[in-house]
Amino acid sequence: MFCGCSNDQEEKHPNVNVCPVCLAHPGTLPVINRQAVEAVIKLGYAIGGKISKISHFDRKSYFYPDLPKGYQISQYENPLVEGGDLLGVRIRRVHLEEDTGRLIHSPATSNQRPASLVDFNRAGIPLMELVTEPDVKNADDAVKFAKELQLILRYLGISNVDMEKGQMRVEANISLSTNGEMGVKVEVKNINSFKAVKDAIDYEINRQKQALAAGEKIIQETRGWDDVKKITKSQRIKESVHDYRYFPEPDLPPLEFSDAELEKIKLEAPELPEDKRSRLMKEFGFNREQAETVVSDRFAAQYFESAASELLGFQPELTPFNLLYNYFTSDLWGLMSQKAVSFADLKVSPENLAHLVSLIAKEALSSRLAKDILAKMFDTGLDPDAIIKESGLTQMENEEELADIVAGVIKENPEAVGDVKKGKQNAVQFLIGQAMKKSQGRARPEAVKKLLDKHI
Numbered sequence: 001m002f003c004g005c006s007n008d009q010e011e012k013h014p015n016v017n018v019c020p021v022c023l024a025h026p027g028t029l030p031v032i033n034r035q036a037v038e039a040v041i042k043l044g045y046a047i048g049g050k051i052s053k054i055s056h057f058d059r060k061s062y063f064y065p066d067l068p069k070g071y072q073i074s075q076y077e078n079p080l081v082e083g084g085d086l087l088g089v090r091i092r093r094v095h096l097e098e099d100t101g102r103l104i105h106s107p108a109t110s111n112q113r114p115a116s117l118v119d120f121n122r123a124g125i126p127l128m129e130l131v132t133e134p135d136v137k138n139a140d141d142a143v144k145f146a147k148e149l150q151l152i153l154r155y156l157g158i159s160n161v162d163m164e165k166g167q168m169r170v171e172a173n174i175s176l177s178t179n180g181e182m183g184v185k186v187e188v189k190n191i192n193s194f195k196a197v198k199d200a201i202d203y204e205i206n207r208q209k210q211a212l213a214a215g216e217k218i219i220q221e222t223r224g225w226d227d228v229k230k231i232t233k234s235q236r237i238k239e240s241v242h243d244y245r246y247f248p249e250p251d252l253p254p255l256e257f258s259d260a261e262l263e264k265i266k267l268e269a270p271e272l273p274e275d276k277r278s279r280l281m282k283e284f285g286f287n288r289e290q291a292e293t294v295v296s297d298r299f300a301a302q303y304f305e306s307a308a309s310e311l312l313g314f315q316p317e318l319t320p321f322n323l324l325y326n327y328f329t330s331d332l333w334g335l336m337s338q339k340a341v342s343f344a345d346l347k348v349s350p351e352n353l354a355h356l357v358s359l360i361a362k363e364a365l366s367s368r369l370a371k372d373i374l375a376k377m378f379d380t381g382l383d384p385d386a387i388i389k390e391s392g393l394t395q396m397e398n399e400e401e402l403a404d405i406v407a408g409v410i411k412e413n414p415e416a417v418g419d420v421k422k423g424k425q426n427a428v429q430f431l432i433g434q435a436m437k438k439s440q441g442r443a444r445p446e447a448v449k450k451l452l453d454k455h456i
Contacts, residue, residue: 001098001126002030002073002252009165014119022098022124024069029251032057036126037255038265039158040080040096043128045266046152047091049084053257057096057249065118066101073098076246080255086152087145090133099125122166128158134175134182139201143194146170151273155298163192170197174204176212183208184218188232191225200225204232276301284308284321293329299343304328306350307357314358324357331371335378347381348374356384366443368436402443406451409434420456428452 003021011017021028044051060074074097084091101123108114130149136142150161150168161168170191175183186208188200208218223232271279277291286294294304304324311324332348335341356374359365365373365384376387409431410417419427428449435448 001033001036001096001124003124005124007125008121009162009167011121014117014121017121018123022068023120030073030249032252032255033126036096036128037080039126039156040094040128041257041262041265042156042269043130043153043158044081044084044094045269046156046272047081047084047086047094049081049091049094051257051262052078052080052082053262054078054254055080056254057252058246059249060097061245062243064100065116066103066120066123068101068120068123072100073249073252076241076244087141087148089135089141089145092131092133094128094130097127097129099123099127134173139198139205142170142172142201143198146194146197148273151296151298155270155273157270163194166192172197172201172204174201174208176205176208176218178212183212184220186218186220187222188225189222189235193227196225196227199227199230200232203230207232284325286321286325290322290325294325297343300333303343303346303350307354310351310354311357314354320357320361323361324354327357327360327370327374328353331374332378335375339378341378347379348377349381352377352381352383359384366436402439402447403451405435405438405443406448406455409438410452410455417456420452 003019005019005022006017008017021030041051043049055075055078057073058076059071060076061071063070075095079093079095081094082092084094099122101118101120104117104119106112106115106117132145136145146168150163153159153161153168159167163169172188172191173185174188175185177183186204188204191197191200204223211218219237221237222235224235225232273295276295277288280286280291280294281288284290294301307324307328308319308321311321312319332353336343336346353374356365356370356377360367360370373384373387373391376382376391377384380387382390413431413434416427416430420431431452432448435443435452
C-alpha cells in the first residue's frame with residue numbers, strides 16, 4: 001500500500017516480499033498507492049456511496065508482533081467512501097489501510113517451547129475495509145451479502161477476492177437486542193469461507209442466547225472461529241476507538257480529488273452484476289435463476305454474450321437463447337469442470353459454440369450427435385463443420401436406413417412395444433434411445449418417433 005513490494009498471494013517462502021518501508025525501518029517514508037485508492041473509489045460508486053473529495057490517512061496505534069511499526073496506517077476521519085447500499089444493507093464507510101503480517105503459532109515439542117513466528121510478506125498489502133450498519137438479521141443474509149460484494153469486486157477488477165488465499169475475509173459483529181435495544185457487540189475475526197461465515201454466526205447467536213438465558217453478561221470482545229471444533233474462542237477484550245489513539249499520519253499528504261478525476265474513475269466502471277442480470281432477463285427472456293448462473297462468473301458472462309451475439313448471425317430468423325444457455329451451462333461448463341479448464345484456456349470459441357447450437361436448432365444435428373461434436377471441439381478447437389467432415393458424424397438422412405434401424409429395434413424389444421400399445425410414454429422414449437444407440441447418434445429423434453408411431 002505504501003511501498004513497491006510484490007503483492008504475491010502464492011509466495012510460499014516467508015519474509016521474501018519485504019523492504020525497509022513495510023518492515024518499518026527507521027527513516028523510511030511511505031508513498032500512497034494510487035491504484036489502490038482508485039479501486040476503493042470505484043467500489044464506492046458501485047454501491048452508491050458518497051466519495052470524499054478530501055480524504056487523509058491516520059495512524060491507528062496498537063502493539064502486536066505482526067505490526068512492525070507499532071501502529072497501522074489506516075483511515076478514521078474522512079474515509080474515501082461514506083454511505084451506500086448493497087442488497088438493502090446500508091454501508092457506513094469504506095476505507096483503505098495496510099494489512100498486517102501473518103503469525104504462525106508453533107506448538108511445544110520435546111525439544112522446544114511453543115513459539116509464534118512472523119511472516120511479513122503480507123505486511124503492507126492494500127486492505128480495503130467495508131463496514132455495514134447493523135441491518136443484517138441472520139447468517140444466510142450475511143452470506144448472501146458477502147457473495148454479492150465478492151462478485152462486484154471481481155467485476156470491477158479490483159481483486160480476485162479468493163477467500164481460500166486470504167484475499168477476502170469476513171469479520172462478523174454479532175449482538176442480540178434485548179428489550180428493543182442493541183446488545184453488546186462481539187466480533188468474530190478473520191472468517192475465511194462462506195460456509196464458515198454461516199457456521200460462525202449461527203454458533204455465536206446461539207452462544208449469546210444461552211448466556212443471556214442463564215443470566216450471564218455478554219462482554220465486548222474479539223473471538224476467533226475454530227473451523228475444526230465449530231466453535232468461537234475468546235481472543236482478547238475488544239478495544240474501543242479511543243484506545244487506538246488515532247491522529248493524522250504526518251508522513252502522508254491529504255488526498256484531494258477534482259471533479260474531473262472522480263468522473264474519469266466513475267466512467268471506467270463496467271456493467272455491474274445486478275444490472276447485467278436485469279438486462280439478460282429482458283434481452284434473452286431468462287428467468288432469475290438463469291441470469292444468476294450466467295452472471296456468477298464475469299468471464300462466463302462475457303463468453304455467453306459473445307456467443308449470443310454470434311448466434312444472431314447464424315440464426316437471424318430464430319434466436320434459441322435458451323438452447324444456447326443449456327449447452328453453455330450444462331455441456332460446455334461440465335467439460336470445463338471435468339478437465340479443470342478456465343475460460344482463458346478454453347479452445348471452443350463463442351462463434352463455434354453458436355454455430356453448433358444453430359445446427360441443433362435447425363435440426364441438422366441431434367442432441368446426441370451435438371454432444372459428441374462438442375467434446376471434439378473442446379479438445380481440438382475446430383469448428384463444427386470441420387469435425388463433421390473429418391469424423392463423418394453427419395445427420396442420418398437416408399430414410400430406408402433409418403426405417404431398417406427402427407424395424408430392428410421393434411423386433412428386438414417386444415416387451416417395450418407392448419408397453420407402447422398400452423400407452424406408456426416411457427417405453428416410447430426407451431425405443432427412441434435404442435434407435436439412437438444403433439445409429440450412433442446420427443438419427444433425428446423426431447424422425448424415429450414418427451416411424452415408431454407408424455409401425456406400432
